[in-house]
Amino acid sequence: MNASIQRAPWLPIWAGLCASLVGIGLARFAYTPLIPALINAHWFASSAVVYLGAANLAGYLVGALIGRPLAKRWSGATVLRGMMVLVSLTFLACAWPLSVGWFFAWRMLSGVAGGVIMVLVASVILPHVSATRRGLASGAIFLGLGLGVAASASLVPWLLEKGLQQTWLGLAALALLLTFSSWAGWPGEHGPQPAAPGLPQPAVSPAILVLFGQYALMATALVAPMMFLVDYVSRGLGAGSHAGAAMWGLYGLGAIVGPVLYGLLADHLGARAGIRLVLLAQLAALGALLVSHDLRVLGAAALLIGSFPPGIVPLALARVHQLVEGHARQSATWSRATVSFASFQAIAGYAYSALFAATDGHYGALFGVAAGAVVLALLVDMLLKERQAMSLIANSSAR
Structure with a gap:
């Protein structure tokens, strides 16, 4: 193991946290509160601002697809450093609204960087972490997403109080600071690589297919409140912009706690039991959005x-x-899972927007679809249990 890692075992975790914070936490979530400012400053028409927001999601899917090929050509750590620099450049470029095409291209590139980071970051770091601590370590790595919210x-x-252009420049400066502060924290080049060429593709077992399906359904479920919760509280319930901002603040607090808490669940309850528990909790929370108007x-x-x-x-x-053995196979499977998540997240974003327009702004329909996706994710898990039971019966009969 790399000597620097032995001296400072937290450095790779810090590098991973910075990567997820820059590539996804800031690149994606910082755009949400910028939408009203972009419209009010007349940088772009309101319809174009929404369209530009979707560019990041489209780029994320592209990044999820090209992450492993990039890691085959260069080392994972080199690619991750490059993606963090790229995100910093996209913030810098967005400070000048030269045209819709210019802005779209840079927003899409920020999404590409985020997708690459999501595919590679854990694969580069977790092989250097004890197996019993990987849930907590991955939670710490992806804490960057929550910090971005x-x-x-x-x-x-x-x-934004300083100005819209100054906001983009400030985000660029922060991204560069995080990039350079984590530069030396990545594991050494001689460590296990995230994608070794020439190895066979991982076998797709029923359990893996179920995970892909669950992950896609979870992506579908999370988009509705992420896009419409603040608008629902402020305009739908008439509670005003301050109440909406407070809700987004609570959402952000939950996003900080979530990665580490869920990582601990994976370590102590097991990943499958943890997923079930989390899905049940999300179903209850979405139910509260459907039936209650109490702000508390x-x-x-x-x-x-x-x-x-x-x-x-x-x-x-x-x-x-848990399901796949071998670092290279785990990396390939995780890449596929990320592509599944990114695909359904992008599709859901457009579908929810279309449903919102078709129902004349009926928020209950949006949250109802999200709750339905959670229910389906739970049912898919039960289907796997049924198939396993049938397989055991068949094996017993054969004997």
Whole structure:
């Protein structure tokens, strides 16, 4: 093991946290509070601003597809450093709204970097972590997602007081600072590589297919509250923008707690049991959005729902490690899972927007679809149990 890692075992974790914070936490979530400012400053028309927001999700899917091929050509650590620099450049470029095409290209590149980071970051770091601590370690790595949500609720509004261009420049400076602070923290080049060429593709067992299906359904479920919770509280319930901001703050607090909490669940309960428990909790929280108008109840639901988007990542990753042996096979399976997640997340974003327009702004329909996706994810897990039982019966009969 790398001597620097022996001296400072937290350095790779810090590098991973910075990568997820820059590539996904800031690159994606910091855009949400910028939407009103972009419209009010007349940088782009309101329809174009929404379209530009979707560019990051489309780029994320591309990044999830090309992450492993990039790691075959260069080392994982080199690619991750490059992606963090790329995100910093996208923030810098977005400070000048030269055209919709210019802005779209840079927003899409930020999504590409985020997808590559999501595919590679755990594969580069976790082989250097004890197996009994990997759930907690992956939770710490993906804490960056939650910190990005929190920053979008606190840092971005503060930067916006300085001006819209200054906000983009501030985000670029922060991303560069995090990039350079983590530069030496990545594991050495001679360590296990995230994608060794020439190895066979991992076998796709029923359990892995179930995980892919669950992960896709979880992506579908999390998009609705992520996109519409604040608008629902502020406009749908008439509670005003301050109440909406408070809900987003609680959502961000949950996002900070989620990765580490869910990682501990994976370590102590097992990944599959942890996923079941989390899905049941999310179903209860979405139910609260459907039946209650009490802001205190909705605040508790926002806290719980906010833990879900970043928290399910270490749980799903732990499930991959549970089902697949060998570092290269685990990396390939995780890449496929990320592609499944990214695909359904992008599709869900457009589908929810279309449903919102078709129902004349009926928030209950959106949250109902999200709850239905959670129910399906639980049913898919039960289907695997049934298939395993039938397989055991068949084996017994054969004997």
